[in-house]
Amino acid sequence: MDITREQLEQWDREHLWHPFTQMQDYAAQKPLIIEKGEGCFLVDQDGNRYIDGVSSLWCSVHGHRVPELDAAIRQQLDRVAHSTLLGLSTAPAIQLARKLVELAPPGLTRVFFSDDGATAVEVALKMALQYWRQRPDPRPRKTKYLALTNAYHGDTLGDVSVGGIAHFHAMFAPLLFPTLRAPSPYCYRCPLGLERSRCHIDCLEALLELVRTHHEELAAVVLEPLVQGAAGMIVAPEGFLRRVREVTRAYDVLLIADEVAVGFGRTGSLFACQQEQVTPDFLCLAKGLTGGYLPLAATLATDEIYRAFLGRQEDRRTFYHGHTYSGNPLGAAVALANLDLFESSGLLDALPEKVERLQRHLRRIAELPQVGDIRQKGLLAGIELVANRATKEPFAAHLQIGMAVCRRARSHGALLRPLGDTIVLMPPLAIDLALLDRLAEIVHRSIRDICEQVSE
């Protein structure tokens, strides 16, 4: 017998603890329970359709219920749903590893699978440390990491240690290892108080100086290439990433590129690093890897890193890290189909037109008086709302403006999730122009509605 909607709503309030969600507020509202997906839409229990405006938290690529992706999972299901990668292998994991190496920036030849973005970064952090201890001329003092303010790398303790969003991370300070911190290239609120029109990326100087001073103890620099996602879609000035790569190379510090959010076409190229011709020492991938279907993550590394882990059993050079479902064959099968579909559908070639259309819509949205800053890279954008455009003064936190705008958008037929008072737009790459127009219109209207209300 089918469970009634009312029953589900009640059980949701009674038993489910939602991530990144204030449950007191959540339980006070009618929950939105998604029943199915259709292309770029999600459909709730009452049959209401919503544009999936943030790709189901930044992971859907081709949309939902894509025949090729569904079929890949079904086919694999007829073989085996899961078998471990600990000392054994499976065809989908092997093929996916090969495919990722083929597509990634040159030099990344080894693929370590895990389950989530958080684990992909955690793996890179641990590998970096172990590498310095085991390479032919060991550098055991290299145990520290350098990360940016406003960084987000996931929610495990290693990732939180390199994370830089106080709001999420300060609570756990007693559990964290110390991390060197360089300013984030947040041009709208420039850490050096400079104007964007005269930007020479001076904020980079602090990072370069930290590397020069601390390289002997630095294992790695960790960053999100081109765009700091959870920080509010902060787009780095052109050349930022390349300069970080140059200085890390010059001072023998590893570079961990966390492309969990920006990978798989979001910024316009398959990987963000490619836009600045950068090969990191580690490339962390998740979210879009399976097209938004199943949890799977990968940490790519260079041969040089890999070789430092080779030896006899008793040498104890093994990487003692793994997850039960690492490289799960269903996930790997759908990831392969996802990458095939990138090629066969010409998805990346179709992007520039969509990116341009989005840009045009954003220019119109920028005219709204409460829009302080608009940041776009490829098909992702952040719209930062402020109480006062001249002074850049934020709205009072209790107003929850970002949340209010997204709630309004829901009533107009789009699902969004803000980052503070920054409205995020990150539709599936497969979205067509007409639907993109509709999404932008909903965002425009929702911002206008809510901001008019609060300024009255």
Ligand SMILES: *Cc1c(COP(=O)(O)O)cnc(C)c1O
């Ligand atoms: C989402 C995200 C993560 C964490 O990925 P999960 O799959 O949620 O664990 C890590 N880094 C970045 C840049 C992210 O956006």
